[in-house]
Amino acid sequence: MDKIVVTGGLGFIGSHTVVELQNSGYHVVIIDDLSNSTEKVLEGITSITGKTPIFEKLDLKNKTAVKAFFVKHNDVKGVIHFAASKAVGESIIEPLLYYENNVSTLVYVLSELRKLPAVSFIFSSSCTVYGQADALPITEHAPIKIPESPYGNTKQIGEEIIRDTCKVVPALKAIALRYFNPVGAHKSIEIGELPIGVPQNLVPFITQTGIGLRKELSVFGDDYPTHDGTCIRDYIHVVDLAKAHVIAMARLLQGKNKSNFEIFNLGTGKGTSVLEVVKSFERVSGKELNYKIVGRREGDIVSAYADTNKANNELGWKTTLSLDDAMFSAWKWEQKIRATE
Ligand code: UD1
DSSP states (O other): OOEEEEETTTSHHHHHHHHHHHHTTOEEEEEEOOSSOOTHHHHHHHHHHSOOOEEEEOOTTOHHHHHHHHHHTTTOOEEEEOOOOOOHHHHHHOHHHHIIIIIIHHHHHHHHHTTSSOEEEEEEEEGGGGOSOSSSSBOTTSOOOOOSSHHHHHHHHHHHHHHHHHHHOTTEEEEEEEEOEEEOOOTTSSSOOOOOSSOOSHHHHHHHHHTTSSSOEEEEOSOSSSSSSSOEEOEEEHHHHHHHHHHHHHHHHTTOOSSSEEEEEESOSOOEEHHHHHHHHHHHHOOOOOEEEEOOOTTOOSBOOBOOHHIIIIIOOOOOOOHHHHHHHHHHHHHHHHHTO
16 A cells, blocks of 8 residues: 655644544554654554554754655655644744744655655645635635734745645645644544643633633633624534545545645534534533633634535545534543543
8 A cells, every 4th residue: 555654643633644544554654853742642543543653753854854764765655744833823933933844844845755756745734824714614715815923824835835846846746735623632532632831722722621720711702793702713623634634645646636736625614603612512521611701812813614615526525523522532532631641
């Protein structure tokens, strides 16, 4: 079976994707620098799939090491590129770090891939490229907005780098997947999200509050023009998201792509408010969540949810797991990691 390299394969979305790739029979090689993950994730992957992927600890900023890696693995058929820094606030304080981590590394990887006979490439992009879209649900044709942060900009630039490279390297075929809000954990609770420090994202903050690690959740604003005044997002279960990567990779490997660079939204198509996420947590955990309404968070958009028609029709993929499934697994995962601390 084909060899697939997964950069950032020990991270949140990466590890779930490695599981789905292995379950589909692919031979997986993980690259990770362990900057936001641990080697213990390998054990979780192994216990779910019964197979230990090859793991190479490698910093993609090391151009020489990247070159040596792809000389060694010159039989690779596909690369799924997750490795990137993703803290929006940190990216505003440390823009150069983000451009180096997210942009330079992409250039180094593509520079090696263009030397190979044929490679299929999947890029982790984000709905952040749409900013506050003018029309909902958001289709892939929605205009790209001026990025709110260097992090968001690295996703836009990343897509452009790949588009430009695909124009001149016919052996390279690529898909950018624009994720909405990935949440949840594998149902085995062998792998899940491991945020470092105080979580910036809603769901890990909720589960950490539920377990008593945080006093209360601050809900950022209840005066937005939405049905309950809180912001709307499209929360997608990480396992559904991971499966989309396997389908997108197969599309490229089988030559079913319509152009050398394609873009797909990955979301559920359903908008959910912050308070509805809180209610889902309370439903699946049987716990009342301590929360208070505070002022708006700077840079937040009011509402974003995906038009999923292109992914549904072209990829033949759709989500099967609910928000309650995601919150239940996220809660089980939180309980497990705190019990083993
Ligand atoms: C954030 C990033 C986005 C990134 C995405 C990855 C910002 C501005 N955007 O998106 O670039 O691609 O994560 O998942 O950081 N909320 C609270 N209290 C909290 C945390 C969040 O009320 O303690 C609210 C937010 O105001 C928002 C919703 O929950 O309405 C979701 O927030 P979050 O999980 O941070 O995701 P995004 O803001 O959508």
